[in-house]
């Protein structure tokens with residue numbers, strides 16, 4: 655399979671979906687939000703899948719769906735929890751550049767007022783701060799490129815991503 659794809663990773667609400675679709679337009683690439691593929695595969699909303707099968711069950715579905723993505727010249731925006739999915743991340747490292755959209759905990763916290771209601775994979779009793787700290791290590795492990803968006807407007811983030819990609 656081609657290795658000319660762009661894959662966004664980062665915390666929920668950091669902008670993977672919003673930024674991803676604009677980057678795809680700017681580059682003339684296709685765009686896939688794999689959360690939509692998961693909902694189609696299961697016939698349910700993400701938050702209902704998480705409620706029905708729990709965090710581990712959701713991660714199994716997320717791993718399977720993301721590991722099966724066939725793409726070429728495509729911007730792919732998975733959900734923030736994809737970094738727990740080993741098969742999916744191995745696949746993404748093979749088919750493209752992994753871009754970590756990075757923002758401070760304060761930025762994420764201010765955008766994510768109702769993490770459970772939004773369907774974030776949080777374990778019982780786990781705080782958003784604990785989740786953030788746990789995931790940062792995984793984002794850094796998988797990132798080929800990191801783009802920091804603190805204090806940037808959406809338009810600035812898009813230009814920063816294009817710069818970092820050398821476009």
Ligand SMILES: Nc1ncnc2c1ncn2[C@@H]1O[C@H](COP(=O)(O)OP(=O)(O)O)[C@@H](O)[C@H]1O
Pocket residue numbers: 664665666667668669670671672673731765803806807808809811
């Ligand atoms: N600098 C920025 N970069 C990216 N998104 C931003 C920025 N500032 C505000 N936002 C907003 O944050 C939200 C990101 O949501 P979304 O794209 O669904 O994130 P994700 O797919 O990572 O969960 C959007 O409402 C977007 O308009």
Ligand SMILES: O=C(O)C1=C[C@@H](OP(=O)(O)O)[C@@H](O)[C@H](O)C1
Pocket residue numbers: 664665666667670671689700701732733734735736772773774775776
């Ligand atoms: O980070 C998470 O635990 C999740 C993020 C969501 O996607 P976004 O990162 O696009 O919000 C979605 O996949 C699911 O609700 C779980």
Ligand SMILES: [Mg+2]
Pocket residue numbers: 670671672687689731732733
């Ligand atoms: Mg998204």
